[in-house]
Amino acid sequence: MRMKFDPSNPIIQLCMKGMALEESGNLDGAIEVFLKAWDQSRDDYERFIVAYHLGLRQKNADNKLKWMEKSLAFALKINDENVKSAYPTLYLNIAKYYEAMSDTENARKNVELSYSHQGKPTDAGPFYHGAKADLQVGDLLTAGNKSNYEKDLKMNHIYFTANINGAGLAAALAKGEGNERVYIVEPIGEFENDPNVTDKKFPGNLTRSYRSQKPLRVLGEVTDWEKLTDSQRQEWDERLAKNKGEIIN
The missing domain is CATH 3.20.170.40 (Rifampin ADP-ribosyltransferase domain)
Incomplete structure (x- = not known):
């Protein structure tokens, strides 16, 4: 199964708007837009993407971890070959947040999971x-x-x-x-x-x-x-x- 990334998707467009606001220096406005995207998300694919962005932009490691683990949970539910390319990044971010919370055991486990999902692309095209x-x-x-x-x-x-x-x-x-x-x-x-x-x-x-x-x-x-x-x-x-x-x- 391969899900299609659609730039015209309203949730993707909201995420792009949020990123643009952050780049302009308006982080609070960006988070507000990402939360709007979360409220409007309709399926696991959209929730996986929005939770990832919200995780990156939280102000403490505990909240970062909660959102990133939500993103991973939705990604794993999708079981999509394309989404699997995000697994290493999700696990590595989770490891980083555990490390920031001085939980070295869970940090190590997630680093290992990140490495285990790295590899060459398996996309068969066209x-x-x-x-x-x-x-x-x-x-x-x-x-x-x-x-x-x-x-x-x-x-x-x-x-x-x-x-x-x-x-x-x-x-x-x-x-x-x-x-x-x-x-x-x-x-x-x-x-x-x-x-x-x-x-x-x-x-x-x-x-x-x-x-x-x-x-x-x-x-x-x-x-x-x-x-x-x-x-x-x-x-x-x-x-x-x-x-x-x-x-x-």
């Missing part, structure tokens, strides 16, 4: 790659291209995703004047979670974003994905212009 290049079935996509987000940076990996709309976004943001294209691709070597998104905004790799130093083989093309509106495109352009974060290459 996988997609967004670009503005005109490609044919059988073509190989390789690392070494310039970054779409940082000028003059040569990328050491080729990036792809199991989220078709995520690939569509990558196509929209890609450099060049060609048409936005989303290709079905097959990694022909080992791949890893994209560290630029994993455990950044959300726990684990809920967006199913990956990268590889080995090539991707083009298997076909899709034309049906959620295109950016003009206002969304402008928002992304503004966000990228302000982005000062370092790309993990």
Whole structure:
């Protein structure tokens, strides 16, 4: 089973709003928004995500632990292969809060649980790659291209995703004047979670974003994905212009 991460989900949007408020220095406002998201959460998937964010933003270790353990409990109930990518982070945070409370035994147990759930991605796809290049079935996509987000940076990996709309976004943001294209691709070597998104905004790799130093083989093309509106495109352009974060290459 693979649950779909949907950026248009109202709860996900509230979480994004909360993170933006925190980044602007309004932590109290952020917590208020996260609590609103909690009250409006409708299922275990949404509760797992919101409880995680509330856990990170509590003011003492006891409350942090309570919310993080709630997040883990909902994640375990879901039994979803994608959500499992968050297990190491959840257990490690729980260990950290136990350590802050001088409970070294439970801290050790949760560190061990975190390590036990680490490993290579098990996602079987299908996988997609967004670009503005005109490609044919059988073509190989390789690392070494310039970054779409940082000028003059040569990328050491080729990036792809199991989220078709995520690939569509990558196509929209890609450099060049060609048409936005989303290709079905097959990694022909080992791949890893994209560290630029994993455990950044959300726990684990809920967006199913990956990268590889080995090539991707083009298997076909899709034309049906959620295109950016003009206002969304402008928002992304503004966000990228302000982005000062370092790309993990």
